[in-house]
Amino acid sequence: MIVYEYPFNERIRTLLRLEDLYEKFKFFVAQEHPLQHHVALATIFDMLEVAGRADLKSDLLQELERQKQSLLGYRSNPAVARDMLDAVLAELDTVSNALVNAQGKTGQNVRDNEWLMSIRGRTIIPGGACEFDLPSYHAWQRRPTEQRHADIMAWFTPLAPLFEALALVLRLLRNSGGPVKMIASSGSYQQMLQGKMYQMLRLSVDESLGAIPEISANKYMLWVRFTTQGGDLKPKPLEEDVPFELTLCNF
Template identity: 85%
Template sequence: MIVYEYPFNERIRTLLRLEDLYEKFKFFVNQEHAMQHHVALATIFDMLEVAGRADLKSDLLQELERQKQSLLSFRSNPKVVPEMLDAVLNELETVASALVGAQGKTGQNIRDNEWLMSIRGRTIIPGGACEFDLPSYYAWQQRPAQQRYDDIANWFAPLAPLFDALSLVLRLLRDSGGPVKMIALTGSYQQMLQGKVYQMLRLTLDESIGAIPEISANKYMLWVRFTTQGGDMKPKPLEDDVPFELTLCNF
């Protein structure tokens, strides 16, 4: 099964982009080759570009607090398991406290490092991080893998509370909706949203069908048009009925 996600607003779009970069970073930093560690470091630079918004940290803190207050209202609900509720509340408190404790602008420690900024300036140029352009960086790449890993982990550490917070927020958002089985007749599906506000859409379908969803939405209407890929990889309209699961997520 393949899960496609579609953000309904710019805030969730930013969080999903950062999550995608974070997944790439975790993969490459845990490899051992110098080229893979180069990608991990370049991914941190990409994170700074996306996370540069000054209000991202405050947005996450407000959302964590809102989720905390919302969950506290469930304490009196007999259907709620107290231990599970307390575990989520404790996680919210821990993540929020760590984010509050993260001083300064996101990634300021990297911006203050002239050596890292010199590398960042060269990586935006195709082939700009060659050994003859950055001999000190090339020398660092020759160090043992564990030493390179420790350096990258140290540079990333001040960013960790932000990514812990956005990971928790996105997890709670994904858990907020339940999947509903749908069928797109002749490859097309529409649904009236009647002005109800959603944050994100999740669409799950069997990969063996070979269908690719093209999604668009506003507060009134949701459209899904399924396509397929031929040998030239160009999307082509799919005229078959397509079964899928639709999840509309909202805090």
């Protein structure tokens, strides 16, 4: 099954973008080649661009507190697994405290580093990070793998609490809904949402079908149109029935 996700608002869209960048960063920073570490460092710069919203940290703190208060209300419910509930509450406290203790604006340590900012300014230019443009960066890339890795992790570490918080928020959001089996007749599916607000949609489809969903949604209506790819990879309408699983997520 391939899972496709669709955000209903800009806040969730931002969190999903940052999550995607974080997965990319973790992959490339774990590699050894200087070019792979270049991608990891450039990804940190991309993170700063996306996370530049001043209210992102406060948004996450408010959401974590809201989730905590909501979960506390389940403590009196005998049907709830107390151990699991306490574990989630403890995780919420740990992540919230780490985010509160993160000083200054997100990524300020990178912005205050003139050497990193000089690299950032060149990487936005196609081919701008060549050795003749940035000889000091070229020299750094020739340092031992372990040293490069340590440097990159040191630059990233102040950002870690933010990514731990958004990972927890997205996990709770994804777990808030249950999948429902649906059929897209002749490759098309519509559902009236009747003004109910959702945060995110998750759609799972069998990989072997070769069906690719094009999703549009608002608080009134959800529309999914499935396409497929030919040899030229250009999307083409899929005219047959497509079974899929739909999950509507909301806190």
